[in-house]
Amino acid sequence: MKLPHLFLISIGLMFGLFACDSATDEEQYSSFFSNEELSYPVNIEQGKKLMENRCYVCHNPSIPKEQLIAPPLIQVKEAYHAEDFGHFLADMKRWLNHPDTAYTKMPKSIEQFGLMPKQKYSEETIDLIANYMFRAQIEAPEWWSGNNQGNQAKEHFETAEDQGLHYAMSTKRVLGMNLMGTIQKSGTLAALEFCNVAAIPLTDSMSQKHQVYIQRVSDKPRNPNNRATGKALEWIEKFKNDFKIEKEVTPITERIDDKIHFYYPIETNDMCLQCHGKSNAISNDVAQQLANLYPNDEATGYEVNQVRGVWHIIFDAD
Ligand code: HEC
Ligand code: HEC
Incomplete structure (x- = not known):
């Protein structure tokens, strides 16, 4: 059987995920993994809610492009792209605990919007939000068309197949x-x-x-x-x-x-x-x-x- 291209990519991703060094990640981020509450699936909904309550004040995907006060989180997710969750979480923690130009991954956004104000988030809130951001499909603004995450409803296809x-x-x-x-x-x-x-x-x-x-x-x-x-x-x-x-x-x-x-x-x-x-x-x-x-x-x-x-x-x- 001839496999479509994307399928091969997803197989590649699967092996990629397996290959990553989970032992060290788990040691390093034991706070996340030892907490029963934080295992799937309880938290996928919980993470989404927290994200909407705590981050959408500024990162709201339904704000029109001209009125943005912060980049949409789908863009943040791309900038924070990581092979495995451990690294994603570590970067997210570092940022949320200490927004600082020294280790920004989005310097253009700082130029455009100013540095993200520091707020207090509990460890658990960060874990849950990061978990959701890493694993789930994040809502994209209508105007967004980043890396294959765009508004595909408007994409043109040659055939219905x-x-x-x-x-x-x-x-x-x-x-x-x-x-x-x-x-x-x-x-x-x-x-x-x-x-x-x-x-x-x-x-x-x-x-x-x-x-x-x-x-x-x-x-x-x-x-x-x-x-x-x-x-x-x-x-x-x-x-x-x-x-x-x-x-x-x-x-x-x-x-x-x-x-x-x-x-x-x-x-x-x-x-x-x-x-x-x-x-x-x-x-x-x-x-x-x-x-x-x-x-x-x-x-x-x-x-x-x-x-x-x-x-x-x-x-x-x-
Ligand atoms: C970790 C366990 C697990 C693995 C691994 C898994 N599935 Fe499933 N699968 C489930 C469960 C549980 C459901 C029922 C989901 C629901 O309640 O909707 C399901 C449902 C499905 C369904 C929907 C139809 C149905 O039987 O309800 C399909 C199709 C399916 N799986 C295909 C696959 C394929 C293909 C793979 C491998 C690529 C796979 N699954 C791997 C647990 C698994
Ligand atoms: C009060 C407004 C505000 C809130 C609330 C807010 N942010 Fe931000 N955030 C910003 C702004 C503005 C930027 C762009 C400037 C920057 O990068 O510092 C930003 C950028 C970021 C970046 C990229 C940082 C970089 O430069 O590398 C991350 C990651 C981020 N936010 C995550 C979050 C998460 C997760 C939440 C919710 C827990 C959140 N933010 C809540 C305003 C906010």
Whole structure:
């Protein structure tokens, strides 16, 4: 099967995340990792709220460009880009505890807005906000079009297939990065809770961003709300067959009234098996938690390179 470009990038990111030196990070930032409260998923919502309450006074993404009093946080996130959360958190802490021109990463912003005033933030507030900023998709202002985070709803696509693939792959990247990050830092069990609580809200927030409807559905769903029906189910069968005969997989689009319905397979890889594999691939604690959360779980028994489900994405036809 021919893999789209973005997928390869996200695999690259996955290995990148694995490769980073988590042991030293964890030692160095033990305040963050030893605190039960700070593990996913409690805090993703908490972090978002704190960020909106404490930072949006100045960093509000809905302020028109001409009236800005500080750069939008999506821009801050780019300037503070780090391979791993430990470094991101350390930089964020240093700044928030002591805004100082000596170690700014955004000298142009200081020129434009003046130095950020020092405020008092508790350790926990900083941890939670940094955690959210690092892992979640930050709301971008309408005028923003930075590094591939821009206002993609207005982007031009050659074909409906390209457009659908773009939505599918960018959602996948966000989900994948969050999932990998959580597995790496906190283990599979914590990641499972992250999937449980955050998978649907995350795909929703991507949907809002793109003003499209994005769902992952499966013929063997874990969450019964993700059960494929109708056309989606038919296409899953077709994709399974394509996989079997090793036919190149291409997206399917159908126009219904003024909407495009887009379908594309979601394929398993090694990483998925610790939560979707056969019983010997799933650890006991994960299996037990799955049984608690999803008494009717059908989504196990997979091997690599199988069709786990499809992206079903609906957007306006031009
Ligand atoms: C009272 C207004 C104000 C509030 C509240 C505020 N900031 Fe800022 N912030 C600014 C301004 C102005 C800048 C741009 C100038 C600068 O970089 O110092 C800035 C810049 C930054 C930078 C980039 C610093 C650099 O130069 O490298 C970071 C990081 C940052 N803010 C994080 C936050 C976070 C996180 C919060 C919420 C906890 C927050 N800020 C709350 C005004 C504010
Ligand atoms: C840490 C455990 C974990 C890992 C690893 C994991 N998943 Fe899941 N997955 C879940 C959970 C939990 C749900 C249910 C989410 C919900 O309640 O919406 C889920 C749901 C899904 C769904 C939605 C359909 C359904 O069954 O509800 C798809 C599709 C999916 N996973 C694909 C994958 C793929 C592909 C991989 C590997 C790239 C993967 N998952 C890795 C735990 C995991």
